Amino acid sequence: MSKYHDFKDHEICFFDSKKVLPPIRGYKADFETFIDFIPQYEHRLLTQPYNTYCSICQYESIPLFPIQPKKLRWEKFKEWVSVRDLSIKGIDFFMDFDGKDLKSTFQDVKNAREHLLNLIGNSSIYLNCYFSGNKGFHLLGKMGESFGKTPAAKLKKNYEIAMQLKLLCPTIDETIYDLARVRKLIGSKVHSPQLGETRVITCDNDQDFETIQKLLNNKNYSEWEKMPIKRLNKIELTNGHKP
Numbered sequence: 249m250s251k252y253h254d255f256k257d258h259e260i261c262f263f264d265s266k267k268v269l270p271p272i273r274g275y276k277a278d279f280e281t282f283i284d285f286i287p288q289y290e291h292r293l294l295t296q297p298y299n300t301y302c303s304i305c306q307y308e309s310i311p312l313f314p315i316q317p318k319k320l321r322w323e324k325f326k327e328w329v330s331v332r333d334l335s336i337k338g339i340d341f342f343m344d345f346d347g348k349d350l351k352s353t354f355q356d357v358k359n360a361r362e363h364l365l366n367l368i369g370n371s372s373i374y375l376n377c378y379f380s381g382n383k384g385f386h387l388l389g390k391m392g393e394s395f396g397k398t399p400a401a402k403l404k405k406n407y408e409i410a411m412q413l414k415l416l417c418p419t420i421d422e423t424i425y426d427l428a429r430v431r432k433l434i435g436s437k438v439h440s441p442q443l444g445e446t447r448v449i450t451c452d453n454d455q456d457f458e459t460i461q462k463l464l465n466n467k468n469y470s471e472w473e474k475m476p477i478k479r480l481n482k483i484e485l486t487n488g489h490k491p
Contacts, residue, residue: 257337259303259310261430262286264296265439274325276310277302289315297439299381301430305399306338333427336399341371341391342431343410346384347419350464354457356417357385363416367409369394376478379451379460381438384419386431386448403427435477437469447472 255277262272272290287293310332313324343360347353357377365372374390395402407425414420432438432448440446444467451457463471 255302255433257306257308257310259305259307259332259430260286260433261301261303262290262293262298263301264292264298266441269296271301272298274313274321274328276312297445299438300433300436302433304340304342304429304431305336305427306340307332308335308337333399336427339391339399339402339427340431341368341375341387341389341395341406342424342429343387343406343413344380344384344421344424344431345387345417345419346380346382346421348383350383350461351457353384353419354451356419357387357451360387360413360417360420363413364409367412368392371395377451378432378434378448379446380432381446381448382440382443385451388431399427443467445469445472447475449475450478452478 258277259273260275260277263269269292272293275286292298311324311328313321313328315321345353345357345360347356361372361375361377364375368389369392371390371392371394376388378386378388380386391402391406395405403425407422410420410422410425414422434448436448438446438448443464446464446469449456449460449472451460459475463475
């Protein structure tokens with residue numbers, strides 16, 4: 249069971265495994281809510297495999313939308329969506345790597361991290377790599393003031409960095425940069441058509457990568473459950489250091 253404690257003030261949403269049905273949105277991350285408790289509120293989540301995502305943005309305030317009646321829930325959610333960009337208080341550094349071959353994709357991640365040491369300076373100490381549960385990886389971190397003063401400026405800088413690295417790291421997805429973008433929630437179950445049921449876990453080095461390859465080969469979800477999850481962005485390890 250994965251707590252939301254690393255995702256406080258992010259929006260949580262759910263996509264079905266094939267991304268065919270409309271996403272279930274309008275949940276918020278907090279310290280009390282557990283991922284596994286969410287399905288009791290939505291029938292579809294009980295009957296079909298869904299993948300869990302959260303926003304790259306942190307919000308000053310996300311309302312607790314009513315579960316029923318559904319019509320009222322979506323009316324209230326749409327009201328919030330119309331103004332939510334005004335309440336953004338933070339945004340994650342985010343790079344998505346997707347390729348046909350997991351090994352070459354991970355090599356791009358390693359190459360990108362080396363170059364990011366020069367491109368983003370001290371902010372690079374926050375970078376963590378996570379297997380995205382399918383055929384790629386997410387590189388996540390914290391955006392310091394050097395990225396810009398506003399969320400839009402920081403997102404633009406993030407995009408420019410991705411474009412700088414694209415020629416050297418061709419598996420980077422440069423189409424993902426908008427404020428409503430979501431990413432797979434670390435620690436959540438992922439229902440992959442190619443790999444079956446997997447889990448979004450840390451992949452920060454070659455040893456982690458080899459472990460993931462073994463897990464993918466045997467497709468035994470009980471082994472995925474045993475994998476440790478590092479705290480997001482290493483915030484706990486920096487003792488208040490600011491990039």
